[in-house]
Amino acid sequence: MDSAAARARASAGGHSQTAPAYTEFHPRWYRPRISTYWWLGRWPYVKFILRELSSVAVAWTVAFTLFQLWSLSQGEVAYSTFTRRASSPIMIALNVIAFGFLLLHSITWFNLAPKAMAVRVSGKRLPAILISGPQFLGWFAISAIVLWIYMVRT
Amino acid sequence: MAAGGTRVRTANSDRSESITMARNIDIELQVSRYSPEQDLEPHLQSYRVPIRDEWVILDALNYVKDKIDGTLTFRWSCRMGICGSCGYMINGEPKLGCATFLKDYAPGPVKIEPLRNFPIVRDLVIEISDFLEKLKKVKPWLIHEGSNGQGEYLQTPDQLEQFRQHSMCINCLLCYAACPISGLDPIFIGPAALALAHRYNKDSRDQGSAERMATLSHPDGIWGCTFVGECTRVCPKHVDPAGAIQQYKLAAAMDGMKSFLMPWGKR
């Protein structure tokens, strides 16, 4: 697991070494350099970076929605252009990927919330599930309501 | 865990049997060596040591030091997971050498390196004075104005419970080795020191949270943390620095919003 990081570090150290030679009584510390690809070496770091990159999907979804609203405001023709564009394979592929990241975001977000909130009831910290659980339920409820409104009203 | 090497757990149920099983079996240690007098950079050196059921990594290192190579250099003291001296990277994971069984890494090899994100002094010894500076910055002592004289400050078990977890830090610095931000951004105060600050803030006897706010609510303080969460995962004492930092962020944000929305409301 660490071999990539270690190799990267060793090679980075290799050419960045311009430290002066050892002089007596002056400790000479070795300072490993962090590779630019530090987040590739270990699974927890990869997960972290993916989680952080979900924010791009968030921005993308907002951009997509703004485009949709703009088309909507421009009249029926414009909106049908929008629907056509949205149905292109590239767009669908992008949206599927973005949707995956959005799910990742939602799940990690709800799971992390209990960490940030130390809710105490009569001295005992509330178990994590009692904080994240309702959020998941809320999420499902809102999604269901939105879907329902969409299906019924359009 | 993902690429943690092959991990074989020897049966633990029947002790006497597993001891005989394990005896005479060797394991290879690959220890990172760096001597500032000779080397420009660290390299790995291999040693073969026997596997004993009750041996921790530290016992294996001491075996090498006593029997094979007296120059191998590492810190340790209590051998019971409480002094915080013996943090090493073991197969890439920050761990306490005295609380990690050797047999869990059979058949080996086990790679032992100095904790990541610190300057290396020699072999497995890292330089930690930077941490002590940071610790001092967050004022990890009880600030209590007024009657400092007689009588105890009362504190109920519930109030104690509010900060107890965060007071368990042994300063082993595994969390610094695990936190990428600590490596990338050397001025980031880092998980353990922030958790300790939070510990005092949460102590019902303490009145210093306002004083600590300046250091903590700073880009180098809590805001530097992006909630990687690795600090909490590796902490051998369940201090949960990640949680402490997020809780503090929430508190600081509330505080910040209050003074933002009601600038006149400053007491």
Add this chain to the structure above:
Amino acid sequence: METSSHDVLLVGGGGAGLRAAIAVAETNPKLRVAVISKVYPMRSHTVAAEGGAAGVVKPDDSIDEHCYDTISGGDWLCDQDAVEAFIKEAPQELLRLEHWGCPWSREPDGHIAVRAFGGMKKRRTWFAADKTGFHILHTLFQTTLKYNEIFRYDEWFVTKLLVDDGRVCGVVAIELMSGRIQAITAKAVVLCTGGCGRVFPYTTNAAIKTGDGMSLAYRAGAPLKDMEFIQYHPTGLPFTGILITEAARAEGGYMLNKDGYRYLQDYDLGRPEPKPVLRSMELGPRDRLSQAFVKEIEKGRTIHGPYGEVVHLDLRHLGEKLINQKLPFVRELCLKYEGLDPVTQLIPVRPVVHYMMGGVSTDINGATPLPGLYAAGECACVSINGANRLGSNSLPEILVFGARAGVAAAEFASGAAEQVSQAVLAQAEDERRRLEQQFLRKTDGNERVAVIREAMQKTLESGAGIYRTQKSLEDAATHLAILRERAGNIALDDHSRTFNTELLSALELHCMLDVAICIVHSALSRTESRGAHQRTDYPDRNDRDFLAHTLISQDEHGAIRVNYKPVTITRWPPGERVYGQPTQTAAKA
């Protein structure tokens, strides 16, 4: 050679050293005070103390009762004036620590909670779960950060006391990081270097507890007191020596032999009751419990384990809830180091060396007979522990006498003139040369540190263990003399200047040999049995000849001298130690 200079120098950054540092800073903020420690202060072994710290706070308790428990527990070898002062100040010190943030465990109403402890008639042991020492040390360390005037030498190793004209005026020390050897002068030096459990093979003590301070003082000509009194803790884990705190028994744990029988009832320690009874059975004093273990071996009633004989500590009947709440660290240690769960399994235990009652002889203010030299904590012997320390008395001891020694040293330094003569610097230069020649640059030796260390440890275990005889001690003395000879011939693998831990273990080995020799010779001279010193050839206590402290010292030629100094008796005439009378039930929950 480089030198630096301070007014008061604390050697040791454990509980005693840090408490003393704060005391100096508070006594006279103008003094330049420094703490020098071979490990970062928060790594000191105070961190490992688990059970608690005794201090009279509850209304049903009294100073006199704590005094009596301590004095009788110490088999009347305690100086009673010191004990009284100690017990009066202990609660104040513990309270001060509370004000500094120590997370003491609490009663539901917010007051300090106390628990029962071995040899104590009342419940008076303050605790912070079962990590009391950890919390005390970190609280102290973090509090010292507040004082900018406290200078620290972290990871410096003191190798010698500088003595000029009979007065101690500094130390020579090695900075581990760079290998620099330097003189650090001071008007007053306080030794707070902790105990010496590592001279024995099985011990609860950390690697750093090598008796350095005792040896430094001894070499400088100061006498060591009562070195024959070594405490075995009855419940250590085999192999590692990791301690299972006495609190496990205070909460109601049973000691069982191989038949599942609570064998302590056979040794005048009371009748078995289901609930713990103070000063009875499992809550008897440590010396008696450890001695009972040896007797059980002789009767063939112990269990053979892979690391020798063991008995069992049984916590199963306490239930998971209580164990998690009161003894979480015990459970953690058992799971981590023995792979067993005390909730459902028996814990194998054996007596392991735990504490040194003796140490550098000091008066009630921590002053040694050498002007300018003070000592406090486990490395000192004020004489409050006598022939056997009571569990939970030594944490308050390091606080009370750390503070007292700090104040005394500060006052001494405030009045004294700086004394750095040419002769002192020459001494330091000699020491540097010795270290270079004897260790760093020596190439012709043929002995290994670890080999001699192991031999020494075995010698002490067999010669000066729980039971001793003239013969065993004489053999040990002969053997130690040979080992000392061989230690002069050590060759290091490591000649580096940077963080040379092998050099350190060699220096520590020399210290341990000094201490070991003092232990054996002190034990040889005391031809009686008292507390932790049990001579099978002299099984009785002999108050006529030995109601006195052993003082062992070295003259200029290195010859060993043993003297005796009478014990100070004030209000508690020597009596018999009686345990096992049902007085009061210990645990209510």
Add this chain to the structure above:
Amino acid sequence: MEAKKSHEPIFWTLFSAGGVVAALLLPVHLFIFGMAVPLHWIHGPAYNLLLSLAQMPIARLYLFVMCSLPLFHFAHRFRYTLYDGLQIKHLNEVVFASCYGIAVLGTVAAGWLLWRI
């Protein structure tokens, strides 16, 4: 430096609020319009109905919140990802300006669109 210190809580609050909104509202929206409709899992919307739906005041507010806050969530996270992932903390100002620039522009655009729709 000083200014940033006092503003960090605000950015973090926006980040958190945005995180919540994004987690709760965005997936279903993208699911409907980005996947389900284009892939004909559900029927495409009638333009008029959709428009009148979007014109309801409550829907405008909903859509505004759904667009604006998540952008601030994005700005904060992406900024740190760039710092840490690419180790470009020295480009602090540039990164900061572009990330929050996007968020502010997006918010203004959303407001304008929803006002005019």
